[in-house]
Amino acid sequence: MLSVDQSSQKPVSNTDISALLDFWTPLLTRLCVERGVFDAYGDEWRYDDDVARSLEVNADVLRRIVRALSSRDVFEENAEGAHRLTPLGRVLIPGPGPLAGVSGFTSWDLHAWAEAEHTLLTGEAGFHHHYGTDYFTWLSDHKEAFAQFSEAMKQRTHNLLVSGISAYPWPSAGTVVDVGGGSGYLLSAVLRERPSLRGILFDLPAALADAEEYYESCGLTDRVTIAPGDVFDGVPPGAEIYVLASVLHDWSDDDATRILRTCRKSMTPSSTLVAYETVLGEGPESAMYYGLDLHLAILVNGRERTRPEWSSLFGRAGLRLTKVISTPGLSWLEAVLAE
C-alpha cells in the first residue's frame, strides 16, 4: 500500500473543484473574444443592454454571460448596474496582448475536442475522427477557416517573437527558407533584422493566399520568393537556414522525422535548421504548454517535446541538435547535418 504524507494533504475547497471541472469559463471567454464583447466594453463602464444593441446579440443572454464572467473576476459592476472590464478582463481585448491569437473560438477545434475520448482510447487525433480527414487538408478545403487560422498564428507569432528574433544569430547574407511559414510574419521579421538576407516562404498553396499582398505591404516583395508546396515532398534546396516555427509540434514523431529528413535532403553541409518551439518542462511559462500538448494531440496528432525528445527527434532524421536559445516566447533549437 502507498503511504501518504499527511503534511502534504491540503483541504480541498469548492473553488479548487470548480477550477478542475469548469469548462464554461474558457468557452464563454472565447465566445466573447470572437463576438467582440470585450472590445465593446473597452475601458468604459457600459450597460449590458447598450452593448447587446451595438453588437446585435441577445440582451438577456449577454447579461447572463457578463454575470457569469463577473464571478470569474473578468467584469466588475457599479452602483448603477453598469459593467466594465477588470484588469484581468482587459487582457482579453483583442490586439497584441499576451493572449493574442490564442483566445479565438472555432467550431472545428470544439468538434475535435468533443472527440477527446477517441484520442484517449486510440492516440489518434479527435479532429480526424470527426471530420474524416486531417486538420491541414480540411483547412485547405475551407479557405475562410484557413485564413482565420493563419491570422491567429500571425498574432501568436507576433506576440511570441517580441524579443525572440534578435536572440538568434541570423547570417548576414544568403537565403532563409521559412518552412510552413504561414502568414509570412516571421520571415518578414528576420529580413528586417538582416537587410542583405533573402527569403523563401514555403507552405501549402492555400496557406499562401495573402502572402504576396502581405510582402507588398511590408516593402519586401523583391527579397521574398513565395513557394507553394508540401513539406513531405521536398523543400527548396541549398539555403543557409531552414526555419520551422511551430511546425514540428503539429506532427507525431514519425511524421516530424519525415519532415526533418526532407529538409535534410535539401541542406548543404553549411546549412543550419532552426526550429522555433517550446522546450517542455523548461522556462517559467512551461506549465501552459502541457495543455497545448493535448490540444495538439486532439487536433493534429502532434505533441510538445522535452529537450531529450527534441534531441532524439533530430537524431532520427540524421541531424544533430547543436544549440538551444531560450527566449521569453519560445526557444530556437538549432541543428546541423549529423555527419
Ligand SMILES: C[S@@+](CC[C@H](N)C(=O)[O-])C[C@H]1O[C@@H](n2cnc3c(N)ncnc32)[C@H](O)[C@@H]1O
Ligand atoms: C502552426 S502553423 C505555424 C505557422 C508559422 N510558422 C508561424 O509560426 O506563425 C503550421 C504551418 O504549417 C503549415 N503546413 C501544414 N502542413 C504542411 C505541409 N504538408 N507542407 C507545408 N506546410 C504545411 C500550415 O499551413 C501552417 O502554416
